[in-house]
Amino acid sequence: GAVVSQHPSRVICKSGTSVKIECRSLDFQATTMFWYRQFPKQSLMLMATSNEGSKATYEQGVEKDKFLINHASLTLSTLTVTSAHPEDSSFYICSARTNTGELFFGEGSRLTVL
C-alpha cells in the first residue's frame, strides 16, 4: 500500500530554535498533504492543508508565521516550527491524499521543546 514517511520521528530542541519536519509520499504523488497536531488522547487538530506549488491553507487559530508549510514537490511537504517554545511540544502528523482520494498517514513526529 501507499507509504507516507515522516522525518524526524522524534526531535528535542531548545526554546527559540526552529525545527523542520518532512513528510514524504514514497510511492505516489500527492497534490494535497495535510498537517495535524495531536494532544494526548485528544483529536488530531487539522493545522493546514498543503497544495503542491501553492500557499498552504491554514485553519483558524493556527499561526502562519509560526508554522511554515512548504509543499515544493508532489512528494514532499515540510512543516517548520519557528522559534519553538515549550507549548509547541506535541505530536505532529501529516497525511497525503492520492489522486483517487485515499488518505495515508505518516507515523508522526514528536516534538519536545525544552
Add this chain to the structure above:
Amino acid sequence: AQKITQTQPGMFVQEKEAVTLDCTYDTSDPSYGLFWYKQPSSGEMIFLIYQGSYDQQNATEGRYSLNFQKARKSANLVISASQLGDSAMYFCAMIRGNFNKFYFGSGTKLNVKP
C-alpha cells in the same frame, strides 16, 4: 508491513441500528494504545475512543465502544443507535512501543441511511 488493517473501505447502516467497524493490528510490543478517530468532511480528526493494551475492560464512550480482543489483535469500533451525523470516515490508529510512532489504518467510510 501493515500495522493497522481496516478491511471495510465502505459501509452502510440504517439509522438507529448498531454498526461494527473492523480493525486489526500487528505489533510485538506489550505496551501500545489503540485509537478510533472520526473524520467528517471538514478534515479534522475527531477522537472517539482509546484503549490501552493493559486495560482490562473494553473502552466505552457514550454510543461508542471498542471491542478489544487482545489475543486476536482486533479493536473493532461499535457504534450503537447510528445517527445521520455519524456518516464520515473512521480511522483506527495505534501508538506503540515508546509511544513515538502512530500507525493509521486506511479508513472506513460509513454512510448512515435514513
